[in-house]
Amino acid sequence: MEKDRLSLVEDIPVTISVVLGKLKMPLKEVLELDQNQIITLNKYIDEPVDIYVNDKFFGYGEIVVENNRVGIRILSIADEEKVD
Numbered sequence: 001m002e003k004d005r006l007s008l009v010e011d012i013p014v015t016i017s018v019v020l021g022k023l024k025m026p027l028k029e030v031l032e033l034d035q036n037q038i039i040t041l042n043k044y045i046d047e048p049v050d051i052y053v054n055d056k057f058f059g060y061g062e063i064v065v066e067n068n069r070v071g072i073r074i075l076s077i078a079d080e081e082k083v084d
Helices: 002-005 025-031
Strands: 014-021 049-053 056-066 070-077
Touching: 049 070
Parallel strands: none
Antiparallel strands: 014 049, 049 056, 056 070
């Protein structure tokens, strides 16, 4: 019965987003940004990235390269009660 109800929604498309890091910057500095400048984010290269599904936190992952494309390996999935 539960599986039948789930089959009703399993083809609905969702958006998966990955946040590499964040940074607050004054608008003045944003307006001064130029091509080829580097913006340093708040995470280190070996830190997990945040994964969101439809703007809801889903879990953590790590950046990988597969077939010359960027991908995310899922490291952990958030507990249901911790997801807002």
